[in-house]
Amino acid sequence: MxxxxxxxxxxxxxxxxxxxxxxxxxxxxxxxxxxxxxxxxxxxxxxxxxxxxxxxxxxxxxxxxxxxxxxxxxxxxxxxxxxxxxxxxxxxxxxxxxxxxxxxxxxxxxxxxxxxxxxxxxxxxxxxxxxxxxxxxxxxxxxxxxxxxxxxxxxxxxxxxxxxxxxxxGPFEPATAVDTTPDTDTAAAIAPRSLTGANTSVDPADGFEIVPFAERLAALKG
Known part of the structure; x- marks a missing residue:
């Protein structure tokens, strides 16, 4: 190479x-x-x-x-x-x-x-x-x-x-796994997790609650 x-x-x-x-x-x-x-x-x-x-x-x-x-x-x-x-x-x-x-x-x-x-x-x-x-x-x-x-x-x-x-x-020698921890300067890291799709459940530490769209829509129609 x-x-x-x-x-x-x-x-x-x-x-x-x-x-x-x-x-x-x-x-x-x-x-x-x-x-x-x-x-x-x-x-x-x-x-x-x-x-x-x-x-x-x-x-x-x-x-x-x-x-x-x-x-x-x-x-x-x-x-x-x-x-x-x-x-x-x-x-x-x-x-x-x-x-x-x-x-x-x-x-x-x-x-x-x-x-x-x-x-x-x-x-x-x-x-x-x-x-x-x-x-x-x-x-x-x-x-x-x-x-x-x-x-x-x-x-x-x-x-x-x-x-x-x-x-x-080309082929390279085996090595330890690359650290894929998100960096603080990446868009995914600084965007709200509710927007990136990373959250699938409510975490009280986030300070907000995720409500499924269908429930929100039903509440508005009611």
């Missing part, structure tokens, strides 16, 4: 690269020692990407990076959040990638930001981009805000996402 990691972090050290490394470790931990990993730091290719956009010809280092992504069995793509979306450098790299290069390729998405308010960037920006490229995006995308580092919820999401990528790429 060849796993390619694209990190669009700009600083050194970079929280974006840190998230990319943790996602990689989770995927490799499930895929086994046969996994081959190549990391592409986009900040080192910024000038080459600009040259390709203006000339139509990629310099050698960029050409090698584009070939690596096209040949990958699985891709991890992580970007910092700028102005509520992926960074321009991140988008520019995938703009110069051949439009068919990621067709059918399993992709794990990640993003980092300073606040949890941007946590849906993986869904409203990243996922549509890779759907357009016809990649197979794993169900769990991972967003890490500043306050998430060291939190058990982030660790669970990373583990689950890595396992999903490894499962799509």
């Amino acid at each position: 060849k796993l390619v990691v694209v990190s669009a972090g700009l600083s050194t050290p970079s929280s974006t690269r840190l998230l990319a490394d943790r996602l990689t470790a989770a995927a490799v931990g499930r895929a086994g020692p046969a996994a081959e990993v190549e990391v592409i730091e986009l900040r080192d290719l910024a000038t080459a990407i600009a040259q390709h956009l203006t000339s139509g010809f990629p310099p050698p280092r960029l050409a090698a990076a584009l070939d690596a992504v096209a040949a990958a069995d699985g891709l991890i793509a992580v970007t910092p959040v700028f102005a509520g979306s992926y960074s321009g450098l991140f988008k520019s790299f995938f703009d110069v990638l051949d439009k068919d290069a990621l067709t059918g390729t399993p992709v794990l998405l990640g993003a980092t930001g300073g606040t949890a308010r941007h946590s849906l960037v993986t869904e409203h920006a990243l996922r549509p981009l890779f759907a357009f490229l016809r990649a197979v995006v794993v169900p769990t995308a991972v967003y890490a805000a500043t306050e998430d580092w060291g939190d058990d919820g982030l660790a669970r999401r990373i583990t689950r996402a890595g396992a999903e990528l490894a499962g799509l790429v």
